[in-house]
Amino acid sequence: MLCALLLGGCSPGDDDKTPGVTRLSVWAHAGQAAERAVLTEQAARFNAGQSGIEVDLTFLPERDYNAQVQAAAIAGELPDVLELDGPYLANYAWQGHLQPLDTWLSADIRDDLLPSILAQGTYNGRLFGVGTFDSGLALYGRRSLLEAADAAIPQDPEDAWMAAGFDALLRRLASNDPDGAVLDLKLNYPDEWFTYAFSPVLQSAGGDLIERENFQTARGVLNCPNAIAAMGRMQGWLQDGRVDPNLDDAAFVSGRVALSWAGHWEYRRYAEAFGDDLVLLPLPDFGHGAYTGQGSWVWGVTTHCAAPAAAVRFIEFLLKPDEILAMTAANGAVPATGSAIARSPLYREGGPLRLFVTQLAGGYVVPRPQTPAYPVISAAFRQAFADIRDGAAVEEALDRAVQLIDRDISDNQGYAPAPAP
Amino acid sequence: MNGRVQHAVARLLGYIGLLIVLALVLAPIAFMVAGSLKPDARVLVEAGGLAAFLPAGASLDNYRDVFARVAFPRYLFNSLFISALIVIGGLVVNSLAGYAFARLAWRGRDVLFSLVLVVMIVPLEAIAVPLFYQVTLFGWRDTYLVQILPFVANAFSIYLFYTFFLGLPRELEEAARLDGAGVLRTFLMIILPNSRPVFATVAILTFLTQWGAFMWPLLVTSGEAVRPLPLAIATFYTLPPLQWGDIFAFGVMMVAPILVVFLVFQRWFVRGVATTGIKG
Amino acid sequence: MSAATPRCAGWLLATPALLGLLVFVALPFVLAVVLAFTNLRLGSPLPLEFVGLEQFRRIFTDPAFTRALLNNALFVLVVVPLQTLLALALALLLQRRMRGRVVFRTLFFLPVVFPLSLIAVVWVLIYAPGPEGMMNSFLALVSGGAWDARDFLRDPWLALPAIMLTSLWQGAGFQMVILLAGLQAIPGELYEAAAIDGAGRLQRLWYVTLPQLRNTLIFTVLVTTILAFRLFDQVQIMTRGGPRHASTTVMFEAVQAAFTRQQVASGAAMTVVLFTVVLLITGLQRRVARQVREVA
Numbered sequence: 001m002l003c004a005l006l007l008g009g010c011s012p013g014d015d016d017k018t019p020g021v022t023r024l025s026v027w028a029h030a031g032q033a034a035e036r037a038v039l040t041e042q043a044a045r046f047n048a049g050q051s052g053i054e055v056d057l058t059f060l061p062e063r064d065y066n067a068q069v070q071a072a073a074i075a076g077e078l079p080d081v082l083e084l085d086g087p088y089l090a091n092y093a094w095q096g097h098l099q100p101l102d103t104w105l106s107a108d109i110r111d112d113l114l115p116s117i118l119a120q121g122t123y124n125g126r127l128f129g130v131g132t133f134d135s136g137l138a139l140y141g142r143r144s145l146l147e148a149a150d151a152a153i154p155q156d157p158e159d160a161w162m163a164a165g166f167d168a169l170l171r172r173l174a175s176n177d178p179d180g181a182v183l184d185l186k187l188n189y190p191d192e193w194f195t196y197a198f199s200p201v202l203q204s205a206g207g208d209l210i211e212r213e214n215f216q217t218a219r220g221v222l223n224c225p226n227a228i229a230a231m232g233r234m235q236g237w238l239q240d241g242r243v244d245p246n247l248d249d250a251a252f253v254s255g256r257v258a259l260s261w262a263g264h265w266e267y268r269r270y271a272e273a274f275g276d277d278l279v280l281l282p283l284p285d286f287g288h289g290a291y292t293g294q295g296s297w298v299w300g301v302t303t304h305c306a307a308p309a310a311a312v313r314f315i316e317f318l319l320k321p322d323e324i325l326a327m328t329a330a331n332g333a334v335p336a337t338g339s340a341i342a343r344s345p346l347y348r349e350g351g352p353l354r355l356f357v358t359q360l361a362g363g364y365v366v367p368r369p370q371t372p373a374y375p376v377i378s379a380a381f382r383q384a385f386a387d388i389r390d391g392a393a394v395e396e397a398l399d400r401a402v403q404l405i406d407r408d409i410s411d412n413q414g415y416a417p418a419p420a421p
Numbered sequence: 422m423n424g425r426v427q428h429a430v431a432r433l434l435g436y437i438g439l440l441i442v443l444a445l446v447l448a449p450i451a452f453m454v455a456g457s458l459k460p461d462a463r464v465l466v467e468a469g470g471l472a473a474f475l476p477a478g479a480s481l482d483n484y485r486d487v488f489a490r491v492a493f494p495r496y497l498f499n500s501l502f503i504s505a506l507i508v509i510g511g512l513v514v515n516s517l518a519g520y521a522f523a524r525l526a527w528r529g530r531d532v533l534f535s536l537v538l539v540v541m542i543v544p545l546e547a548i549a550v551p552l553f554y555q556v557t558l559f560g561w562r563d564t565y566l567v568q569i570l571p572f573v574a575n576a577f578s579i580y581l582f583y584t585f586f587l588g589l590p591r592e593l594e595e596a597a598r599l600d601g602a603g604v605l606r607t608f609l610m611i612i613l614p615n616s617r618p619v620f621a622t623v624a625i626l627t628f629l630t631q632w633g634a635f636m637w638p639l640l641v642t643s644g645e646a647v648r649p650l651p652l653a654i655a656t657f658y659t660l661p662p663l664q665w666g667d668i669f670a671f672g673v674m675m676v677a678p679i680l681v682v683f684l685v686f687q688r689w690f691v692r693g694v695a696t697t698g699i700k701g
Numbered sequence: 702m703s704a705a706t707p708r709c710a711g712w713l714l715a716t717p718a719l720l721g722l723l724v725f726v727a728l729p730f731v732l733a734v735v736l737a738f739t740n741l742r743l744g745s746p747l748p749l750e751f752v753g754l755e756q757f758r759r760i761f762t763d764p765a766f767t768r769a770l771l772n773n774a775l776f777v778l779v780v781v782p783l784q785t786l787l788a789l790a791l792a793l794l795l796q797r798r799m800r801g802r803v804v805f806r807t808l809f810f811l812p813v814v815f816p817l818s819l820i821a822v823v824w825v826l827i828y829a830p831g832p833e834g835m836m837n838s839f840l841a842l843v844s845g846g847a848w849d850a851r852d853f854l855r856d857p858w859l860a861l862p863a864i865m866l867t868s869l870w871q872g873a874g875f876q877m878v879i880l881l882a883g884l885q886a887i888p889g890e891l892y893e894a895a896a897i898d899g900a901g902r903l904q905r906l907w908y909v910t911l912p913q914l915r916n917t918l919i920f921t922v923l924v925t926t927i928l929a930f931r932l933f934d935q936v937q938i939m940t941r942g943g944p945r946h947a948s949t950t951v952m953f954e955a956v957q958a959a960f961t962r963q964q965v966a967s968g969a970a971m972t973v974v975l976f977t978v979v980l981l982i983t984g985l986q987r988r989v990a991r992q993v994r995e996v997a
Binding site for chain 1: 740742743744745746747829830852855857941943944945957960961962963964
């Protein structure tokens with residue numbers, strides 16, 4: 001593994017002159033150790049399994065990943081194949097750094113992909129990126145504590161707790177709890193988590209981050225009365241002390257809270273701690289359905305790449321059911337294709353994490369806005385959430401976010417898409 | 422007799438005061454070192470009491486972890502190489518300029534010196550983006566050069582040298598001039614040997630500043646080949662739960678070389694002050 | 702080596718450094734100033750336009766930025782005097798010939814050796830909320846139980862002071878070392894002469910030490926002021942400017958604008974404003990305390 005990393009660090013991505021061999025430089029984020037190990041093995045397997053293409057893998061630290069990619073992009077030094085955080089795809093496509101994949105990707109694979117994967121990777125009608133896995137977001141709960149608080153345990157997003165009922169449940173749980181904090185919202189996580197995890201609340205209430213017709217304004221959508229009410233309700237949880245600050249990231253596993261608003265990556269840790277006492281539940285319904293988050297890392301091909309066919313072959317390799325399952329076994333994410341899901345012990349019918357598939361395939365998710373304005377939208381929402389958490393007037397905080405977003409869009413002349421390549 | 426007792430009491434109080442302040446000053450460091458020897462889970466749990474400073478059942482597991490996860494030797498070499506070159510280059514270039522401003526008369530000196538002072542105010546973050554565009558234009562991305570050259574000339578170092586040289590007695594140079602020595606020779610033979618304190622100070626401060634550089638290397642490099650240590654620690658900052666033990670172990674290892682540099686230069690510093698002509 | 706004319710020599714010696722400063726600091730800064738009058742965004746394919754004072758108008762109507770300016774001013778007003786006094790006190794205490802002086806000095810300087818980013822992380826843990834947090838338990842101990850556990854970094858009144866303490870912790874050692882060097886440069890004869898004239902300890906301090914230390918003091922105050930205005934790392938790591946901008950600073954807002962929101966021109970405008978403010982203040986400082994300069 002060390003060898004691969006050192007090798008990967010040496011060449012900044014020029015094609016080798018060895019005749020017959022196409023060299024591809026590939027960048028990926030340095031996630032958990034298991035993920036890195038799997039990806040390194042996958043690159044090795046791909047290289048060994050055919051002789052015309054050679055993949056050079058480099059890992060970049062996860063924190064500030066986007067800043068590093070952006071800096072390289074400006075310098076014109078992007079690799080051939082690049083992993084991107086899904087919602088930022090539209091911005092890079094708009095900047096002209098990505099090539100569309102639809103002409104190269106085989107129809108079989110396309111049809112096998114989860115609709116959420118396709119939605120996330122599409123900008124301006126073309127497919128620019130494909131993920132090998134998607135993310136799942138839900139409420140993890142302690143069955144014993146919930147039953148002690150007389151809660152019905154929903155199995156399906158259709159039966160999700162309504163927001164008012166959820167409030168009442170939190171109060172009941174708190175009365176049995178020594179410090180009154182019964183919910184973990186992962187407040188200790190860095191930045192993007194907040195948009196990912198809490199913008200579905202807006203959608204569940206009938207609002208959204210931005211209007212989805214033309215992605216031109218957030219007014220009346222981000223600060224609509226329903227959205228304000230929903231965020232106000234969340235503020236109530238925070239002000240009443242129902243939420244654990246989770247500095248040690250162990251509020252749930254150490255038993256301090258009964259519910260944890262978290263993603264698929266926590267399953268292993270939580271299951272180890274609680275076994276059968278662990279239940280997976282849909283997020284609360286704020287009036288328009290139990291929406292949840294989606295989206296994760298996607299693979300894209302840059303305009304720097306002179307051999308897109310070869311690049312897509314590598315991506316298709318990563319999308320083979322065996323390869324997808326190898327990665328999702330390491331990181332616990334939702335496999336991107338139906339055929340992989342069917343073989344996954346966690347995600348197939350009857351599997352413990354089937355709820356995530358139901359949510360992703362059943363229309364309970366809305367992708368984070370596929371617009372080049374996304375970085376500003378996310379920053380604005382995060383700031384609003386932080387202010388709301390610290391006691392600001394909800395309407396003011398959301399109004400300010402709307403202002404920031406709208407002004408940015410007008411500054412960029414509506415982010416009109418570049419002419420299609 | 423009373424005066425001597427008073428004196429002794431005052432000294433004792435002084436000592437006690439110093440010790441208390443010292444304990445407060447060292448507490449965070451002790452916390453970090455102790456944490457680096459504990460398993461991750463216990464670092465936070467024990468933060469509230471005395472146990473925070475006492476690594477009961479200490480082990481070097483975290484240190485082993487760091488070596489396993491990160492190509493530490495490579496990053497260490499990069500950091501040392503880059504910092505050393507910046508320091509050495511800086512000592513040469515900035516001392517000459519400081520001397521020119523302090524002791525030589527030349528046209529435009531005063532204006533230029535004011536400009537140097539003004540430049541001292543400009544923080545790296547303010548010029549990071551334009552400088553980034555510049556070095557990209559020069560084609561310097563992903564090299565050692567881009568991490569070294571922009572930082573060799575340093576207004577703050579020039580100012581330090583300037584202040585020090587101002588304070589040197591003029592007799593030293595006058596003696597040299599009488600012997601017929603030129604400017605450069607005077608500088609090398611007379612000024613340098615008497616300037617160990619300031620050279621040591623500038624070396625230490627420059628090294629400290631550059632050792633922790635994070636944002637600039639992040640923007641101008643990718644991959645492991647030329648990246649310095651602080652970027653390696655970013656590898657540990659993935660999604661929570663954060664492994665505090667590992668992070669602290671990394672921190673301790675990152676600080677060790679600086680400590681060595683400081684201790685080495687510090688002795689020169691002390692000796693320099695004792696033997697220099699300043700006092701006289 | 703023949704004696705080069707002094708006029709040439711000055712230029713020759715200073716040129717390498719000046720060139721470096723010109724190319725790598727002055728030039729980018731001028732560029733940044735120019736950018737402040739445009740609408741440059743990071744990576745945008747749209748053409749660059751000049752927008753005059755629009756960026757400045759926007760930042761001055763932005764509550765986050767105005768609060769940042771205020772915070773920077775507060776920070777400087779509190780930290781610079783406090784830190785200087787602390788450093789001076791420590792230096793004076795350490796100056797006397799006492800056992801273990803070198804050890805003490807090294808240990809007090811230790812905080813300076815740590816990179817800011819690492820320190821900030823350690824202090825985040827120290828400021829952990831709840832009675833088990835180190836700072837909370839310490840304050841409870843010292844006040845005999847009268848202290849209520851607080852979440853320092855999320856408290857609108859305590860966030861900035863918490864960061865101030867972190868800076869003080871590191872900065873005092875740095876200033877102390879420089880002041881100590883300055884103290885040690887004071888000729889012993891002056892003290893002896895004063896003692897012979899019957900001056901007590903306090904009088905020696907006032908009439909001998911401080912005047913002799915003047916240049917060094919001016920220097921460290923100037924440098925500390927400049928560094929205080931550049932406050933960024935701790936804000937980035939410990940509070941992200943929160944809660945609700947209670948601890949934000951100009952550099953933090955500028956970096957947020959340029960890198961998180963990709964609004965480079967806006968960030969440039971903020972740093973131009975900061976630079977102007979610092980220039981004015983340090984100019985004032987220097988005028989008030991004119992340095993003694995030995996010149997041919």
